[in-house]
Every structure is written in structure tokens, then in C-alpha cells.
Amino acid sequence: MNNIASVIVNSPVGELFISASREGLRELSFADRAGEKAESTPATGEGPASGHLNECRYQLEEYFIGRRKSFELEFDIDGTPFQVAVWRELAAIPFGETRSYGEIAERAGKRGAARAVGGANHRNPIAIIIPCHRVIESNGKLGGYGGGLDRKKWLLGHEKCVIDIIRQNQE
Secondary structure, eight states: OOOOEEEEEOOTTSOEEEEEOSSSEEEEEEGGGSGGGGOOOOOOTTOHHHHHHHHHHHHHHHHHTTSOSSOOOOBOOOOOHHHHHHHHHHHTSOTTOOEEHHHHHHHTTOTTOHHHHHHHHHTOSBTTTSOGGGEEOTTSOOOOOTTOHHHHHHHHHHHHHHHHHHHHHHO
């Protein structure tokens, strides 16, 4: 058995539901959208699942205060080969940058499959860390976001502010 542990943590974009197994993170979603899953199972002890939860919480805290631009976490997620390819491409989008659904489709080997990228984004089990919020429409509009457009705007704005501060400090 995987011994899955979960926890709900506060963040600037609302409560986050995080679950992990001994192999890695299984889910990071917005608690108000996680439905019945968002019943926290306290991460107790020093087991592997708890270790993944604690590391995720630590790295998220660093991200939200502007000290972290990328995540170094292990995952235990399942998806179709196309979904996994899309999620890899999402993880490769640099902090503070965006890509269009079409660009992601092409990079995932399915040129013209922008709608399918939208579907893979919707099924992304690890919000924020696998940054589907960085995917926008080809015309520059935000498009959709499973966590709600207000959160997508906040996350993109947060990343822009961090980059602006870094640039100012380099001058």
C-alpha cells in the first residue's frame, strides 16, 4: 500500500490540498475545488509520504515569498502519454514566462492539438508546481484555469513582481 498522507495548507491564493505517497506528490489542488478529497489526513511521523508533504510545503513557502523560481520535488502521478508529455512541457516553462496552448501542443509532439493541451492542463494533478497557470491563449488572453482566473492572474502577477525585483536589484 502507498500510505498516502495529505494536508491542507494556507497560501496567498487560498487553502491548498496536498497529498503524497512514499514515491512523491500525488496532488496539489485548491481546497475549495478539491471537493470531498479535501479532508486532511494529518501527516504524522517521519514516513516518506510526510517527508514529501513537508518538502512541498517548504518549497511552496519559498515560492510565495519570492525566494524560489523552480521546484525540486518527486511526483507519483499517472496520466496518458500525451498528458505526461504536456505536464513535462509545462514544468519546462521558465518562471515568469508564458506559452500558448498551441506552443505546448507542438512541443509535446501534437501540433494543432491546443484543445487537447487544455484538457491535459485541466487534469494536471499538481497545480502551481506543474505551472499550468503559465499557459495562455495565442492572442495573449488568459484562457481558463481550474483554480479560477483570479488565481491565475495572481500567480502570473506574483512571478512578474519577483522578476521585476530581481532586475531592480541587479541594476
